[in-house]
Each structure stands twice: as C-alpha cells, then as structure tokens.
Amino acid sequence: MREVVEKKVLSENDRLAAALRQRYRDEGILCVNLVSSPGSGKTALLEKTLAAFPKDSAVSVLTGDLQTDNDARRLARYGFPVRQIVTGGTCHLDARMVDRHLNEMGFHGPGILFIENVGNLVCPSSYDLGEAAKIVLLSVTEGEDKPLKYPGIFHRSALMILTKTDLLPHVEFSAELALENARKIHPEIDTIALSSRTGEGVDLWMTWLGVLQQKVQHQTAAAIT
Amino acid sequence: MREVVEKKVLSENDRLAAALRQRYRDEGILCVNLVSSPGSGKTALLEKTLAAFPKDSAVSVLTGDLQTDNDARRLARYGFPVRQIVTGGTCHLDARMVDRHLNEMGFHGPGILFIENVGNLVCPSSYDLGEAAKIVLLSVTEGEDKPLKYPGIFHRSALMILTKTDLLPHVEFSAELALENARKIHPEIDTIALSSRTGEGVDLWMTWLGVLQQKVQHQTAAAIT
Numbered sequence: 374m375r376e377v378v379e380k381k382v383l384s385e386n387d388r389l390a391a392a393l394r395q396r397y398r399d400e401g402i403l404c405v406n407l408v409s410s411p412g413s414g415k416t417a418l419l420e421k422t423l424a425a426f427p428k429d430s431a432v433s434v435l436t437g438d439l440q441t442d443n444d445a446r447r448l449a450r451y452g453f454p455v456r457q458i459v460t461g462g463t464c465h466l467d468a469r470m471v472d473r474h475l476n477e478m479g480f481h482g483p484g485i486l487f488i489e490n491v492g493n494l495v496c497p498s499s500y501d502l503g504e505a506a507k508i509v510l511l512s513v514t515e516g517e518d519k520p521l522k523y524p525g526i527f528h529r530s531a532l533m534i535l536t537k538t539d540l541l542p543h544v545e546f547s548a549e550l551a552l553e554n555a556r557k558i559h560p561e562i563d564t565i566a567l568s569s570r571t572g573e574g575v576d577l578w579m580t581w582l583g584v585l586q587q588k589v590q591h592q593t594a595a596a597i598t
Numbered sequence: 599m600r601e602v603v604e605k606k607v608l609s610e611n612d613r614l615a616a617a618l619r620q621r622y623r624d625e626g627i628l629c630v631n632l633v634s635s636p637g638s639g640k641t642a643l644l645e646k647t648l649a650a651f652p653k654d655s656a657v658s659v660l661t662g663d664l665q666t667d668n669d670a671r672r673l674a675r676y677g678f679p680v681r682q683i684v685t686g687g688t689c690h691l692d693a694r695m696v697d698r699h700l701n702e703m704g705f706h707g708p709g710i711l712f713i714e715n716v717g718n719l720v721c722p723s724s725y726d727l728g729e730a731a732k733i734v735l736l737s738v739t740e741g742e743d744k745p746l747k748y749p750g751i752f753h754r755s756a757l758m759i760l761t762k763t764d765l766l767p768h769v770e771f772s773a774e775l776a777l778e779n780a781r782k783i784h785p786e787i788d789t790i791a792l793s794s795r796t797g798e799g800v801d802l803w804m805t806w807l808g809v810l811q812q813k814v815q816h817q818t819a820a821a822i823t
Binding site for chain 1: 600603607635636637663664665666668687689716717718719720721724737739740741743744746747748749750762764765768769
C-alpha cells in the first residue's frame with residue numbers, strides 16, 4: 374500500500390519534472406540542484422558563486438528548508454532574485470514546489486537557476502526537479518564512506534564537490550579515498566575540491582558551470598533551428 | 599491520499615513502539631536513539647562509549663544505514679553485540695526493524711541498547727522506536743542554525759550533543775548561539791559539548807547515561823512491586 378502510493382507520488386513528480394525540463398530547454402535555462410547533508414556548505418558555496426557573477430547576470434536561486442528563511446536572507450544580499458521554499462515537514466523539494474515558486478517569482482530564461490535542496494542525503498535523490506545536473510556536496514568533516522552509505526545521490530549526481538577543504542589539516546580525511554568510493558558508485562562522476570572560506574576551487578566550479586551552460590544553450594539552439 | 603497512508607504508517611509504528619517500550623520497561627532496558635546528519639560523529643561517539651564500559655556490561659548496539667555494514671564492523675571491535683540494519687532506500691529506522699533485529703540477536707535486559715539511526719535530521723524524528731530518549735548530535739562544523747531549520751528532532755530530543763569540539767578553533771561556530779537556538783525549540787533540552795577525538799565531554803555523557811539508566815531501573819522496579 375505504502376509502496377503503491379510512493380510510486381504514484383514519484384511518477385506524478387516525474388511528469389511535472391519533465392515539463393520543467395522542457396521549459397528550461399525552451400527558455401535556455403541551466404538548472405542545477407545542490408544536495409548534501411545539513412551543514413555541508415551549500416549556502417556558503419552559493420554565496421561565493423553569486424559573488425562571482427557580474428551584477429547584471431540572469432541568475433536566480435530557490436532554496437529549500439523545513440523551516441526559516443535564513444538562507445534566502447543570506448543569499449539575497451548578492452542582489453539576485455532569491456526565493457525561500459519552506460517545506461514544513463517534507464524532507465526534500467519536489468517538482469510541484471519548484472514550478473509554483475518559479476511562476477510566483479516570474480522567472481524566465483535564458484539564465485541560471487540554482488536550487489538548494491533540503492539538507493538530506495536520502496530523500497532528495499528520488500525527486501527529479503527537471504535539473505540539468507544534480508550536484509552533491511560532501512564536506513571533509515563527514516568521512517570518506519558517505520558515497521557507499523548513501524549511494525543513490527552519488528549515483529545520480531554529475532559532480533561531487535568536496536567542501537571545507539580548509540579543514541583538511543585538522544581532520545582525518547582522505548580525499549583520494551572519498552573519490553575512490555564515489556567512483557565505485559558512479560565511475561563518471563566529476564569532482565572538485567573546494568573551500569568557500571579560502572576560495573580554493575571556486576574558479577574550477579565556475580568553469581564547470583560555464584561548460585554545462587554552453588551545453589544547455591546548444592540544446593536550446595538546436596531545438597529552435 | 600499520501601497523507602492518509604503516512605498517518606497509517608505512523609500510527610502502526612506508534613503501536614509497535616509502545617510494545618517495544620513496554621518490553622524495555624519489563625526487562626529493565628535503557629534504550630537511547632542517536633540521530634544526526636550524516637557524518638556528525640554518531641559512530642565515533644559510540645566507539646568512545648563502548649570503550650568506556652567494562653567488558654562484561656550488558657550493552658548492545660543496533661546501527662542503521664541505507665547501505666554497508668561499515669558501522670557494525672567498526673563497533674564490533676569493542677566486544678559487545680552489534681547488529682547492522684540495512685534499510686535499503688528507507689531514510690530512517692522504524693519500530694518493526696528494531697523489533698525484528700532485537701529478536702534475531704536474542705537481546706534481553708537488563709542492560710543498555712544503543713540505536714544509531716540513519717544519518718538524517720528529518721525522517722527519524724517522526725518514528726518512535728520505544729526509546730527512553732532521543733539524542734541529537736550536532737557537529738560544530740554544521741552551523742548554529744540547525745535547531746531552527748530542523749526543529750522536529752531538536753524538539754523531541756532529551757539531549758543535544760555538540761560534537762567535534764576539537765575543531766572549534768578552526769571554524770566559525772558559536773556554541774552559545776547553537777544552544778540558544780536549541781532552547782528556542784526545546785527549552786528543557788540538555789546539552790553536552792564533546793570531542794570523540796580528544797575525549798572532552800565523554801565523562802559527562804557517561805554520567806548523563808548513568809542517571810537515565812537509574813531512572814529506567816526505578817520504573818522497572820516500581821512496575822514489578
């Protein structure tokens with residue numbers, strides 16, 4: 374019974390996500406979906422990211438939390454449209470929430486849409502939001518075994534960002550082992566080591582995003598012609 | 599429809615958890631349920647905890663993960679009965695899983711049962727496992743705002759353990775602010791600052807456990823007489 378309802382919920386989500394994906398393609402929107410444990414540094418990374426864009430860039434953020442609009446307030450300081458999605462008890466964002474908030478904020482492409490999911494390595498992995506890529510963050514304080522323990526999200530993510538690398542001298546963490554574990558789950562996963570505090574790796578991340586954006590724009594152009 | 603099924607699942611879980619609670623009471627078992635984000639140090643704390651018990655203590659551990667038996671293998675080295683619960687895709691332990699594994703391991707009181715939940719601040723908060731206390735761990739690398747963002751688990755926990763305090767000199771984290779936020783959600787919550795690496799706070803944690811165990815034994819004695 375529970376499985377039947379869950380399947381129904383997921384297939385309804387897939388239908389809505391497919392419509393979002395089509396909309397992103399039609400409008401030339403690059404949408405990325407950031408997923409991690411609570412406190413792995415999604416918001417800090419987005420702060421660095423927004424700060425790196427020229428002020429007139431077409432960039433927006435949807436940020437999800439069970440409660441509070443702390444993250445939206447932190448991110449709004451960078452001058453781009455930011456909207457908080459408060460999920461109440463729900464442990465992930467879904468396509469319906471994204472669709473509603475995009476409509477309410479009047480977001481249109483071309484541009485980049487960052488989605489910061491609820492802090493959770495489990496539930497967000499099953500919910501397609503129409504994104505071009507899921508991106509999983511793993512902080513160096515969390516241990517190298519997380520890709521093996523939470524394989525779903527590492528399997529579905531195009532990129533793993535190792536965050537808080539400034540703490541590497543103070544923790545027992547082997548970036549090599551974390552990468553090896555991630556590749557056991559997803560051999561083609563890209564990886565970037567990054568510290569939002571020192572700025573290490575932020576250039577690489579911006580380059581990675583730029584390459585993905587070009588791909589999306591090619592798809593949009595190909596669809597128009 | 600989804601809400602109806604969720605309600606049914608939760609009420610069925612509550613029924614099983616009540617039976618577990620009665621069993622713990624009858625047998626003089628102290629059961630505590632450890633909840634945190636992935637990588638906040640639940641297993642490291644249990645390693646320190648098991649090491650602190652005399653070898654002939656009646657102590658057992660159930661440890662939950664989506665995949666791998668890494669944690670059970672880590673914890674088995676201390677000589678106490680440890681059992682891994684692999685949940686597959688499920689984002690939390692439930693009373694049925696606990697009941698089945700307790701029966702399979704032939705666990706009987708009096709004694710202490712540690713349950714290490716799946717790494718997740720959201721889903722485990724709704725599932726009663728019959729425990730005497732939920733204990734939430736928050737590592738100092740995760741940020742002070744987590745009690746406000748994940749109020750459910752902080753509201754339901756008797757104790758908040760601030761972990762990885764050895765990293766305090768290297769992160770921007772105010773223990774005072776974290777505690778203030780936790781008390782906004784749950785004014786009576788106990789707190790212990792602890793580092794499994796240096797051992798700071800472990801004595802306090804063992805004392806806290808001892809006090810709770812005495813309470814449970816009084817309840818059992820009162821029920822018998």
